[in-house]
Amino acid sequence: MKEKEQEREVRSVKEIRESKGMSQAELGKLVGVKQSAISHYETGIRTPDFLLAKKIAEALEVSVGEIYF
Numbered sequence: 001m002k003e004k005e006q007e008r009e010v011r012s013v014k015e016i017r018e019s020k021g022m023s024q025a026e027l028g029k030l031v032g033v034k035q036s037a038i039s040h041y042e043t044g045i046r047t048p049d050f051l052l053a054k055k056i057a058e059a060l061e062v063s064v065g066e067i068y069f
Contacts, residue, residue, distance in 0.1 A: 030059040
């Protein structure tokens, strides 16, 4: 019998960003987009492409699978 893999909690970009004490502007600067784009990703107005989602995950120090947009 295989051991059950530990489940990772999936959290929103906003929740993770705020838990790290980071502003939308700071995150945007790290990934090369404006603060307004981060706001749109957090509210669901826009969805980032995979490469940008990967950059956001890396900036937040999580895997892409741990965040949702």
